[in-house]
Amino acid sequence: MMNSKKSVFFSIDALIALIIIFMTIIVAFPLINHYEHEDFIESDILVIFSSLKIGEVDNGFVKGLIAEGKISNLNNSIIESIGELYIKDIELAKVTAQSLIEELDINGNIGIWYDDDLLASVNSTSFESAKNVRVERQIISGIKKGEDIKGFVAKAWLKKISEKKNSLFLKGDFVCGGWKTYSWGNYCSVLANKIYYDFELPPDAEIVDSSWLLEGSWVNQYAQAFVNDNKIYDGTISYYRIFNITSYLNPGKNFLYFYSTQGGDDGASHIVVDYKIPEMQTFKHIKKFPFNVIETKSVLHYEKSIFVPAEISTINVSVNSSVDVTLSFKKGNQRVVIGKKYSSENFVHFSDSEIKNSLNLIGINYHDLNDEYFFFVLDIGKDITGQNVVLGRNSYVEIDSAEIKIPYGTIDINQEIPIASVSNNLQNTFYRSLVWEFFLPVNAVPILADWQLGWLSTSGSETSQKAGANLIVLYNSPPDTYIKSFSRFGYTPKKIAGVFSEGKNNFTLNFGEGYGVSNEASYGYLIYFIKSYVNYGNPKEKAQGGTRLLEFEDNSTKQLNLGDSSDPWDPEKDALDDAVERLIKQLDSNNNTKIDLILDENELDVDAMDISGVPFIWSTEVQIRRWR
Amino acid sequence: MEMISNKKGIFFTIIAITLLSFFLISFSFYFIIQDRSAINRRITTLNNFVFSLEEDISRQGYISGYRAILSLEDYITSTGSFLEDAEDSIRETILNGTIKNETLNLMEGYKLPELNSRISEFGNKMNLIVNYSLKNISVTQDDPWNINIEMEIQIFVKDKSDLASWNKTERISSVIEIINFEDPFYIINTNGLIVNKIIQTPYEPFVSEKNISNLLLHVNNSYYIASPLAPSFLDRLEGKTGANANGIESLVYLPDLSSQGLIIHEKSVVDYIYFSNSEEEPYLIEGMPSWFRLDEPHLDIYGARDLI
Numbered sequence: 001m002m003n004s005k006k007s008v009f010f011s012i013d014a015l016i017a018l019i020i021i022f023m024t025i026i027v028a029f030p031l032i033n034h035y036e037h038e039d040f041i042e043s044d045i046l047v048i049f050s051s052l053k054i055g056e057v058d059n060g061f062v063k064g065l066i067a068e069g070k071i072s073n074l075n076n077s078i079i080e081s082i083g084e085l086y087i088k089d090i091e092l093a094k095v096t097a098q099s100l101i102e103e104l105d106i107n108g109n110i111g112i113w114y115d116d117d118l119l120a121s122v123n124s125t126s127f128e129s130a131k132n133v134r135v136e137r138q139i140i141s142g143i144k145k146g147e148d149i150k151g152f153v154a155k156a157w158l159k160k161i162s163e164k165k166n167s168l169f170l171k172g173d174f175v176c177g178g179w180k181t182y183s184w185g186n187y188c189s190v191l192a193n194k195i196y197y198d199f200e201l202p203p204d205a206e207i208v209d210s211s212w213l214l215e216g217s218w219v220n221q222y223a224q225a226f227v228n229d230n231k232i233y234d235g236t237i238s239y240y241r242i243f244n245i246t247s248y249l250n251p252g253k254n255f256l257y258f259y260s261t262q263g264g265d266d267g268a269s270h271i272v273v274d275y276k277i278p279e280m281q282t283f284k285h286i287k288k289f290p291f292n293v294i295e296t297k298s299v300l301h302y303e304k305s306i307f308v309p310a311e312i313s314t315i316n317v318s319v320n321s322s323v324d325v326t327l328s329f330k331k332g333n334q335r336v337v338i339g340k341k342y343s344s345e346n347f348v349h350f351s352d353s354e355i356k357n358s359l360n361l362i363g364i365n366y367h368d369l370n371d372e373y374f375f376f377v378l379d380i381g382k383d384i385t386g387q388n389v390v391l392g393r394n395s396y397v398e399i400d401s402a403e404i405k406i407p408y409g410t411i412d413i414n415q416e417i418p419i420a421s422v423s424n425n426l427q428n429t430f431y432r433s434l435v436w437e438f439f440l441p442v443n444a445v446p447i448l449a450d451w452q453l454g455w456l457s458t459s460g461s462e463t464s465q466k467a468g469a470n471l472i473v474l475y476n477s478p479p480d481t482y483i484k485s486f487s488r489f490g491y492t493p494k495k496i497a498g499v500f501s502e503g504k505n506n507f508t509l510n511f512g513e514g515y516g517v518s519n520e521a522s523y524g525y526l527i528y529f530i531k532s533y534v535n536y537g538n539p540k541e542k543a544q545g546g547t548r549l550l551e552f553e554d555n556s557t558k559q560l561n562l563g564d565s566s567d568p569w570d571p572e573k574d575a576l577d578d579a580v581e582r583l584i585k586q587l588d589s590n591n592n593t594k595i596d597l598i599l600d601e602n603e604l605d606v607d608a609m610d611i612s613g614v615p616f617i618w619s620t621e622v623q624i625r626r627w628r
Numbered sequence: 629m630e631m632i633s634n635k636k637g638i639f640f641t642i643i644a645i646t647l648l649s650f651f652l653i654s655f656s657f658y659f660i661i662q663d664r665s666a667i668n669r670r671i672t673t674l675n676n677f678v679f680s681l682e683e684d685i686s687r688q689g690y691i692s693g694y695r696a697i698l699s700l701e702d703y704i705t706s707t708g709s710f711l712e713d714a715e716d717s718i719r720e721t722i723l724n725g726t727i728k729n730e731t732l733n734l735m736e737g738y739k740l741p742e743l744n745s746r747i748s749e750f751g752n753k754m755n756l757i758v759n760y761s762l763k764n765i766s767v768t769q770d771d772p773w774n775i776n777i778e779m780e781i782q783i784f785v786k787d788k789s790d791l792a793s794w795n796k797t798e799r800i801s802s803v804i805e806i807i808n809f810e811d812p813f814y815i816i817n818t819n820g821l822i823v824n825k826i827i828q829t830p831y832e833p834f835v836s837e838k839n840i841s842n843l844l845l846h847v848n849n850s851y852y853i854a855s856p857l858a859p860s861f862l863d864r865l866e867g868k869t870g871a872n873a874n875g876i877e878s879l880v881y882l883p884d885l886s887s888q889g890l891i892i893h894e895k896s897v898v899d900y901i902y903f904s905n906s907e908e909e910p911y912l913i914e915g916m917p918s919w920f921r922l923d924e925p926h927l928d929i930y931g932a933r934d935l936i
Contacts, residue, residue, distance in 0.1 A: 013640050020647040040669075043676045050683055077683075136673065138680035139750050141687045153698070153734075155705070159821050159888055408708030409820045533820060535702040536734060619684075619746065 041106060042626040043136045046079075049100075049112075049624075050138055054081040061099040065092075079622055083143040086114050086620070090145075094119045113623040115145060123627075130627030143620045151539025154575035156583040157409070158532040163276040164597045165208065165553075167414050169525045170199050171452050172269030174303035174485065176217055177296025177389070179379065188217045189298065193264040196293035197256045197271060202282070205251045205275040212256065212271045215240035215454055215521055217263030224259040239428055240268065240454055240521040249273060264296070267303065267487045268454035268521050272416070280532060283412035283447075285310075285403050291319070291378065291395040300389045302378040303330070309448045309492040310401040312366040317350040320392030321380050328377040329359060331369070333481040336362045340382075346392065370401075371495050373488040407445050410529035411597065413589055417449060417524030420506065426516030430456040434517055436507045436524045439591045442582075445529040446500040449507060450490035454521025457484070459514025466510040469499040486517065503591070530589065534582040540575040542567075548580060551594045671792050677754060678785050678794050681747060685760070685781060689722075689802030692740045693767075693777040696721035697809060699732035700865065704812050705820055710867030715767040717865070722765060722777070740765075740779070751785065759784040763797065769862050769874045772854035773828065777802045806861045811852075811878065813864050817903040821888040824850050824878060826861070835931035840915045843930060847879040847897065847920065857925055858900050869900040879930075882919045896923035911936040 054062060055074025065071045070092065071081050078100060085093035097112050097120035104110075104122070109130070111121035121127070178189025201207070216223055216237050223241075225233040227248035233241070245256075256271065289306050317338075319325045325348040326340040338358040341348045359365065376397050381389035406412070417438045424432035440446060449469070462482040467475040467489055474491060477483065489509075493500050507524065509517055545563020552558070563576055571577040589596045696718050700711060711717045717727055725735035744760055751758030764780040778801045786793035806826050814824040829851035834843040858875030859868050880897045895902050896910045901923055910921030914935040927933040 013644075016644060017647065020644070020651055023651055040672050043672050046676060047679065050680065134669070136676055137750075137754065138676070139684050139747070141684050142691055155702075155823075157820060408706065533705065535705060536698060619750075621750070 041108070042110065042134055042624040045101075045104065045110065045112075046136045046138055046622070046624045049078040049082075050622075052078050054078055057100070059099060059103060061096060065096065079138065079140060080143070082112075082119065083114065083140050083620055083622070086117070086119065087143060087145060090117065090119075109627045111625050111627075113625060114620050117145070125627075127625065127627055132628040134626045136624045138622045139619050140622060141619045145620065151541065152543035152575040153536035153539050154543050154579040155536050156534050156576075156579035158280070158411075158583070158587075158597075161278065161280055161411070161597045163206070163278050164280070164282075164411065164413070165415070166205075166275055166277055166282055167416060167525070168199060168201065168271075168273040168275070169414075169450075169452075169523065170197060170271040170273075171305065171488075172197065172215075172265045172267060172271075173292065173305060174267030174301075174487070175264040175292065175294055176301045177264055177294070178298035179301030180299070186301075188263060188301070190218065190262045191297045192261045193259070193297075194295040195258045195265055197258070198254060198293075199271070199273075200253050201249070201251045201273065201275060202277055202279075203251050204279075205277050207246060207249050207251070208274045208276055210244065210246045210249050210271070210273040212243045212245050213240055213269055213454075213521055213523070214243070214258060215266050215268040216260055217266050221260055221262045225256070226259070227256050228254055239430075239456075240518070242520065245271075251275075264294075267305070267485060268452060268518075270452050270523055272523060280411045281406065283404070283406060283527070283529070285401075287398060287400060289397040289399065291391055291397075293393055293395075294389075294391040296389050298386050298389065299382050300378065300380040300391060302380070302391065304376045304378070304397060305373055305488045306376065306397060306399070307371075307373050307448070307450055307488070307490040308369065308399055308401050309371060309490075309494075310404055312369050312399055312401045314352040314400040315355045315366070316352050316398045317355065317376060318394070318396055318398070319348045319350075319378060319380070320346060320395045321348060321390065322346050323381045323387075323389060324383045326379040326382060328379070329355070329364075330375040330377055331364065331372070332483060334362050334364065336364075371490075371492040373490055404447060407529050407531070409531060409533050410445065411532050412447075412527065412529050413444075413596070414525065414527045415589065417451075417507070417526045419519045419522070419524070422519045424516075426456060426458060426511075426514070428456075429518045429520045430454075430516035431519060432511045432513075432516050434509045434519060434522075438505050438524075438526050439589065440500060440502055440505060440528060441530055441587070441589055441591070442502060442585050443531045443534075444502065444586075444589075446493050447527040447529065448490060448492045449500070449505075450525045450527075451488065451507070452523050452525075453487050453489065453509075454518035455486045456516050456518070457514060458516075461514065463512030463515045464510075465512070465515065466508075468508045470501060470505055472496050472498050474499070486511075486515070530586055534579055534586060537575065537578050537582060540578055541573050543575040545576040546570070546574065548577070550584070553590075553592075553594045553596045555594075667791060670787060673754065674756065674785060674787060674792055674794065677751065677756060677758075678783065678796075681758070681760070681783065681785070682798055682800055684747070685779065685800050686802050688740060689777050689779055689800065690804060692722045692735075692738050693718070693775070693802055693804050695734050695738045696732075697775070697804065697806075699734045700727060701810050701812065701815070702734065703727050703730075703732065704865070705815055708816060708820070710812060710816060711865045714862045714865040718767045718777070719765045723762065755788045757784075757786045757788060767862070769860050769872075772860065772874045772876050773806055775804045775806060775861065777804065806876075809861070811864060811899070812867070813899055813903050814880075816867065818885060818888065818890055821890065822884055826852050826876065826878075829853055833931055835935065838915070838935065840913070840932075840935070843913075843916065843932070847881055847916075850878045850881050850884075850899075852876045852878045853929075855929065857929075858898070864900075869904045869906075879920075892919060894921065896921050896926060898923060898926050 054071055054076050082093050082097050085096055101120045101122055106122050109123035109125055112119045175195055176188035177193040178191035180187045214237055220236050220238050223237050227245045230248050232243055291304055294300055317327055322343050324342050327338040327350050329336050329338055336358050338350055338355055417436045420435045420437040422431040422434050426432055465477040465486055491499055544567035546567040546569040547565045548560045548569050550558045550560050569577050571581040587595045587597055699721055700717055721727055722740050725732055725739040748758045760781050760783045762779055763782055766778045768776045770776055778799055780799050782797050784795045808825050811824045811826055814822050829846050831842040831846040834846055855875045855877040856873050857871050858877035860872040860874040863872050878899045880899050880902045882892050886892050896908050897920055901908055908923035910923060913920055913922060913932045922932055
């Protein structure tokens with residue numbers, strides 16, 4: 001029994017000892033194993049690959065790529081260089097990475113991944129069968145599979161233009177000889193008047209078209225019209241009459257006059273000359289607003305309309321007359337007499353302080369005159385009723401105002417604003433509702449929109465008058481004061497935000513019963529600047545150029561060859577093509593895909609700039625994975 | 629006998645306890661080592677991340693800086709005026725994507741602070757909280773052909789389990805080559821009609837044994853040379869014409885100007901002299917076109933002293 005117990009005891013003892021020894025071995029083995037393999041080879045590779053320059057690598061395959069020019073930036077790190085190859089030629093990137101990783105003395109499994117792509121590995125077991133994986137990561141900005149490493153941006157600009165179309169718009173003023181004031185109002189006598197209109201065209205202007213709209217003080221007024229001493233009309237004018245005077249005009253000074261035995265000008269008359277000129281920039285800051293020369297048989301009443309699209313600092317008026325001159329100011333229904341003066345040496349002057357003080361009396365300062373029509377009214381010869389009155393040359397309103405800053409590298413465009421629709425006919429061509437529309441190209445800088453309106457009042461009583469631009473109300477009577485002669489309207493971008501916008505714009509007039517404006521006897525005039533260049537656009541994959549047919553407003557076409565003319569015209573991919581398309585869009589002032597300036601490939605210079613290096617912000621994650 | 633048996637029992641019990649203790653100690657030691665190893669690995673990962681972050685910030689500085697210079701050249705073209713302070717302007721463009729509060733299209737999505745979110749996202753994948761902030765940017769030129777953008781950056785990287793964190797201020801540089809950028813002198817002084825890219829001349833020496841063919845090729849392409857008499861690229865962005873140790877200069881090809889209807893002056897064709905009010909006496913050079921003139925200090929630079 002004793003022996004049997006002992007054997008059991010020793011057996012159990014031995015078993016326990018064996019278990020302890022066995023467990024110790026189990027624990028100790030992996031510990032030893034762990035010590036044997038604990039290193040950071042994956043992070044070491046990442047650090048070396050991201051800090052060693054490709055030009056410093058002593059690797060035959062890499063040197064070959066450098067010699068072939070397939071690796072050009074020797075200052076790039078190994079990781080960046082493989083990244084560039086990864087974008088251009090993934091197979092080449094794989095071979096390069098493999099040749100580099102194989103040179104390392106690595107025990108175990110190591111692989112290099114760019115995002116999800118395994119580029120190279122040294123392994124004895126596959127990654128898919130790995131039970132233990134260690135990963136080191138690094139991000140490389142500027143590299144992304146499927147995207148370009150370097151893009152191209154291009155700019156385009158006009159070196160010069162063959163010609164552009166300008167429109168001269170000369171507004172007639174309200175002129176009446178034999179002006180009489182009664183208790184019930186004023187009366188324009190049926191008297192003889194001779195009104196001179198003169199203007200100067202640039203010496204190199206090529207006149208394309210020209211018209212003179214004459215509208216007398218009275219319906220069925222007798223008139224004679226002369227252009228540069230050519231009598232172009234002799235007869236009565238019912239409401240108004242439009243004359244084509246193109247053949248009578250010439251570059252330089254032109255003289256027109258209108259003679260009538262029965263009245264003057266109701267302020268709707270105007271002359272429009274369309275001409276071509278080779279200069280890009282023709283915008284002039286106007287300071288002098290001349291009075292027309294007038295000869296009449298009795299008291300002359302002259303209302304000079306003025307629209308200044310800038311901050312006014314001083315106003316002076318000078319009148320060439322040998323008799324008494326009364327100067328008044330009118331804006332809407334506000335009116336003030338500035339003074340009555342007698343001629344000294346045939347000239348009468350009204351100083352800035354006199355004008356300013358008088359305007360202050362009715363609560364108007366110069367700032368209120370910006371961007372709105374106002375009138376200087378002359379009454380000449382009131383003391384000598386019934387005698388001849390002459391308003392001589394060099395009579396003017398001189399306004400000093402802030403210069404309109406011409407945006408750098410722009411072309412000024414001035415053009416008619418065409419009427420889009422009319423409704424509610426009053427009589428003849430006079431309507432109660434009218435809509436004008438115009439288009440502003442991309443990047444255009446609007447200066448002003450200005451209308452001279454042939455108006456007609458059949459009732460004589462006050463009615464509603466509404467003016468709006470792009471659905472923004474600009475004038476609304478009532479409550480605004482009723483304007484008897486709604487002959488002018490203009491606005492600038494400073495008036496209210498939104499009156500001008502890129503693309504389609506409109507201006508509307510709506511009148512109540514008995515009041516209308518003629519669609520034929522009215523003229524809308526727009527001035528804006530277009531940029532003669534486009535800056536760098538979004539980066540594209542190439543800058544090759546190509547061939548593009550340019551269409552002009554006169555339906556002529558010209559072939560534009562840029563860079564490689566055999567390359568397809570693809571502005572989505574080609575920075576040069578994109579720049580030209582953007583420029584063309586800027587030069588199309590009415591959105592009909594036709595260029596409004598005449599130019600050809602010699603006038604259109606396009607430059608391309610290669611953004612080399614790392615212009616894009618997308619990134620790739622590089623991983624060095626080690627697995628067991 | 630019984631006594632002996634008891635002694636043996638104690639002996640075996642002591643052995644068993646000793647072995648058991650050894651086992652327990654080994655086991656604890658194993659876990660400590662294993663834990664320390666995990667910490668080591670994690671810290672190495674974090675350290676590598678910080679290293680790679682610094683590397684990438686330099687790349688981002690390059691991308692942002694390159695676009696900033698392009699944008700500022702666009703701005704100069706648009707306004708027709710030089711920058712008041714090129715360094716300030718580059719800094720504002722890189723940081724805010726604006727110049728004088730005007731948004732620059734090419735900088736949309738490329739402002740340096742915007743890039744922080746991408747890095748944070750990347751750090752998030754690695755269970756790291758990452759933040760970096762730009763404390764200062766300086767823009768300098770240490771050589772004629774490169775602009776150096778040096779960013780002082782506060783980097784904060786922290787393991788989400790609070791294992792370790794990095795909080796340090798680093799100065800990281802990005803170097804931008806000025807080759808292929810436009811020379812603002814040409815843009816402004818020709819009303820935007822002539823654009824000249826900065827390309828280093830391959831035609832030196834310009835004159836050898838009275839052979840002027842290289843000088844002709846050099847001026848025909850308006851290539852650039854480094855010149856301590858001339859303004860640097862940063863000076864050119866500001867319209868400065870004074871000498872700079874990192875200056876560059878080109879010779880203006882006057883036929884290009886006259887073909888654009890620009891008035892030609894009888895002045896030295898060295899760009900910063902031609903486009904300035906300088907009254908340096910110009911010298912005609914034998915064999916060169918009749919419009920080609922150099923001022924006295926440039927006769928030696930272009931090897932033309934014996935040709936006047």
